[in-house]
Structure formats: C-alpha cells, structure tokens
Amino acid sequence: MKSHTKWAPLVVFILLGSALTYGLAKPDTRNIQSKMIGASVPSFTLPPATAGLPGLASSDLATGQPHLLNIFASWCIPCAAEAPQLKAIADAGVPVVGIAVRDRPEALARFLARNGNAFRAIGADDASQVQMAMGSSGVPESFVIDGKGRILNQVIGPINPQDVAGLVAAVKAAR
C-alpha cells in the first residue's frame, strides 16, 4: 500500500463525521414551497369571515383581473406585522383578498380595526381545507394570482416593507 492511500479511510471518516455533525447541528425546518405554482386556483367557495366583507370563491379570482391572495389569521402575530404592507399594496391599486384560517368573526373584526383593512373580501377557512388545497403550510402566506385564476407566485412568511414594490409590480404584470 502506498503511503498516501493509507490515509484515505481517515479522510473519508473525517469528511463523513463533519457532514453528519453539520446535519445534526443545522435545524431541519424549511419552507415547503407550494407545488401549485403554475396551476389554477383549486375550486372553492368560502363564507364571509367577518361582518361587512364578502366571502371568497375561486371564481372571484378568475375575473380577468390579477389579485394578491393573502392567507392569514387574527391569531397570527406575523400577520399583524404584515398588515401595513398589505395596506400599502392595496393602496397602490392591487386587489387584495384574504383567506382567514381557523378564525372567529369577532376576533377578525378586532384584528382589522387594530391593524387596518387591506381586504376586498375574506373567506373563512375554518378547517384549513382551502389552505391545504393551495399547498400552503402556514400563515401568513401570499399568492400572486393572474386574471385567469392561475397561481403565479408564492410568498412564504410576512411581506416586509422592502417586498412591497416588487409584489405590486408582480401583480400588475400578471394581467
């Protein structure tokens, strides 16, 4: 055996050991991207989530006008942090519609009164069924939907102030 090949097992051992240690130390939580991007919004009809705003159906998203669909909940703290950004997006002329996951009408009304209302319609998804149908795995998440009701893009987690301009442009380009 040549002198340098006898070190090969040690090198392999060290490489394997470092890879396994790295894998153990790195927390294995990741965002699950929806595989529905590029597909049509699944068919659904949701009742109004709170008084004064209409509910939401998939047919509302195929009216020739692009939408930003926000999946949120009044009990979700990042959703409250995201509210001003949604308002800015709505004020820029983008129709923002919502799906409230496992929410109560009065809690949602308080949430909208406190954080501002960017929504034209909010559907109540009491058992997360539409959330699952969209391939969404948490709140908040936002989907860019084109005028034909096709899902173009997904934002996982809250929309930050620096994301607003990009999202407005993305929805406006989606006609």
Next chain:
Amino acid sequence: MRRLILALALVAAPIWADSDLPPAPLADTQLPDPKQEAEAQALMETIRCLVCQGQSIADSNAELAGDMRAMVRQRIAAGEKPQAIRAWLIRRYGSWVTYDPPLDRVTWALWAAPILFVAAGLLVARSSFRRRRA
C-alpha cells in the same frame, strides 16, 4: 432567585401561535367503521406534518396536522382510496409530505442502495476468499 424562576417555569404556559377554534370534528375522533379507520390511521402515519416537520400527522399536536387528519378521515369515509389522498397531498406539497416516497428519478437510489451494497460485499468477499485459497 433560582427557585423562583423554576417555580415560575412550572406555572408558565408556552405561547403557541394557535387559534382558539376547537379541533375539526374528525381530527381526534375515529371513524365508526373500524376498517376505514384502520385505512385512515395507516395513511396518517405516513403523512408528514407541515408544521412539526419530522412528525407524522398521526403524532403531531399542531392544528394543521389536526385539520389534515380530519381531511384524511373525511375522504376515507367518502370512499376515496388512501393512494388518491396521498397523491392529492403530493400534488400540493411534493414528495416531501409523504414518508413513503414514490419511486422516481430522485429516490431510486434509496431502493437501489441495499442491492448495490450487497453486490459490493459479495465482490469483496469473493476476492478475499480467493486470495486465502491461493
């Protein structure tokens, strides 16, 4: 001070980012038909929770896992096949969501590896036995 902190830790409730809606009707209730419930249970044990990644939806206390169990039981009760429900979830979340991943371009190595390792072992064994005889 230390005792006080420990005492406080005992009574403190963790803050969950959870709703206050009760679980969906079928999240924690078995189906009346034992055969259907067994099918649903077997499927739930192989579907990965999207929140507590690493747990199956049968094991997880996350609300979304409860809603996923309710969805599985509803569909089984309506006569849908477990494989169809699994396919529905894979369509939305990718193969990541199942603990029983389909054989495809990415996963073939999982099935091939044991066979390759046994074959390699046989080759090593054969050559070493030969050497001994010689």
